[in-house]
Amino acid sequence: METKVINDPVVAIAGVTGAVGAEFIATMDKRGFRVGKLKALASARSAGKRLTFRGQEIVIEELTEGSFAGVDIALFSAGSSVSRRFSPIAAKAGAVVIDNSSAFRMEADVPLVIPEVNARRIREHKGIIAVPNCSAITALVPLWPIHRQNRIKRLILSTYQAASGAGAAAMEELVESTRASLAGRAYQRTVLPHPYAFNVFNHDTRIDPETGYNEEETKVIKETRKIFEDDRIAVGVTCVRVPVLRAHCQAITFECEKPITEQEVRTILSEAPGVKIIDDRVKNYFPMPIDASGQDDVLVGRIRKDLSDPSGHSISMFVAADQLLKGAALNAIQIAELLPERAMA
Numbered sequence: 239m240e241t242k243v244i245n246d247p248v249v250a251i252a253g254v255t256g257a258v259g260a261e262f263i264a265t266m267d268k269r270g271f272r273v274g275k276l277k278a279l280a281s282a283r284s285a286g287k288r289l290t291f292r293g294q295e296i297v298i299e300e301l302t303e304g305s306f307a308g309v310d311i312a313l314f315s316a317g318s319s320v321s322r323r324f325s326p327i328a329a330k331a332g333a334v335v336i337d338n339s340s341a342f343r344m345e346a347d348v349p350l351v352i353p354e355v356n357a358r359r360i361r362e363h364k365g366i367i368a369v370p371n372c373s374a375i376t377a378l379v380p381l382w383p384i385h386r387q388n389r390i391k392r393l394i395l396s397t398y399q400a401a402s403g404a405g406a407a408a409m410e411e412l413v414e415s416t417r418a419s420l421a422g423r424a425y426q427r428t429v430l431p432h433p434y435a436f437n438v439f440n441h442d443t444r445i446d447p448e449t450g451y452n453e454e455e456t457k458v459i460k461e462t463r464k465i466f467e468d469d470r471i472a473v474g475v476t477c478v479r480v481p482v483l484r485a486h487c488q489a490i491t492f493e494c495e496k497p498i499t500e501q502e503v504r505t506i507l508s509e510a511p512g513v514k515i516i517d518d519r520v521k522n523y524f525p526m527p528i529d530a531s532g533q534d535d536v537l538v539g540r541i542r543k544d545l546s547d548p549s550g551h552s553i554s555m556f557v558a559a560d561q562l563l564k565g566a567a568l569n570a571i572q573i574a575e576l577l578p579e580r581a582m583a
């Protein structure tokens with residue numbers, strides 16, 4: 239079958255009014271991603287509203303089964319149930335779907351792609367390509383070049399996840415509940431399960447009563463194995479929500495098969511794509527969400543020997559990344575840039 243060339247693609251964004259949807263547009267602009275025509279899709283609530291794309295006013299349409307006629311690339315960020323229902327319809331209509339939800343990530347015939355790690359998998363797509371979970375992306379971008387040189391056999395990470403990971407409404411809940419708290423007013427939360435201002439709580443995904451793991455943690459474990467193509471990697475993970483507006487952080491400790499030094503990790507990471515080292519011990523300056531916000535790179539610092547492993551196989555570090563960008567929209571646009579259909583031209 240001839241591969242069609244889509245260098246000036248008709249692009250549909252499903253979930254255009256959301257936190258990730260806005261970043262799709264900003265990222266396409268920033269990277270000069272060529273677009274023949276943009277279809278802006280959201281729920282019936284947003285139908286008829288307008289947005290401006292490259293100087294043109296575009297009317298937002300309700301996402302329906304008929305939305306994908308003539309669409310070349312469909313970027314989905316409208317939740318798993320929407321993806322599960324509409325992505326196959328979009329793929330059947332001839333679009334390549336790049337999906338930010340968890341709906342298809344673990345399906346065997348769906349590539350789960352971080353371009354810095356496994357771009358080659360993009361070519362194997364059968365209509366749908368999945369963007370990994372944002373916590374998985376944040377950890378795996380810096381860990382992959384280390385893993386390639388000295389296999390990581392055990393990984394322990396704890397997340398500090400921002401409001402933006404739960405969408406635009408959660409960001410507003412953080413701002414408004416903080417205002418209310420400072421003013422001594424009561425606040426009726428509607429998005430997150432616990433008071434958000436000045437608080438930290440277990441990630442707001444379902445918790446498995448048997449294992450005690452929340453879904454975010456399970457995603458990180460499963461997706462790490464799929465992306466690294468390494469079923470033996472042992473992953474321990476704790477995911478919590480912190481009252482930060484944007485950009486996730488993680489404390490990561492990993493144990494390699496062979497001994498590894500702090501200096502070796504620095505050398506590897508200084509050449510790693512998508513990674514920026516921020517590690518100033520004199521000034522006590524390390525990765526922070528405030529610096530990661532709006533940045534494409536995963537910031538990595540506090541690189542040090544894990545003193546709990548005297549054998550010298552383990553390193554600890556602290557990372558921060560804008561999960562609306564590298565954890566979602568940027569990763570998706572990077573995939574779109576690498577589609578074989580575009581490379582044909």
Ligand SMILES: NC(=O)c1ccc[n+]([C@@H]2O[C@H](COP(=O)([O-])OP(=O)(O)OC[C@H]3O[C@@H](n4cnc5c(N)ncnc54)[C@H](OP(=O)(O)O)[C@@H]3O)[C@@H](O)[C@H]2O)c1
Pocket residue numbers: 252253254255256257258259279280281282283284285301314315316317318320338339340371372402403404405406407561562565566
């Ligand atoms: N936020 C992140 O950092 C992040 C990272 C990775 C992946 N993701 C995934 O990306 C998706 C969206 O996340 P978000 O943070 O952007 O959420 P959000 O800010 O809450 O936005 C949700 C978007 O989905 C649309 N939508 C909801 N129900 C719909 C329906 N029935 N039909 C069509 N559109 C519908 C909304 O449209 P209306 O405005 O019309 O309601 C809105 O545009 C989720 O699957 C999430 O897991 C998010």
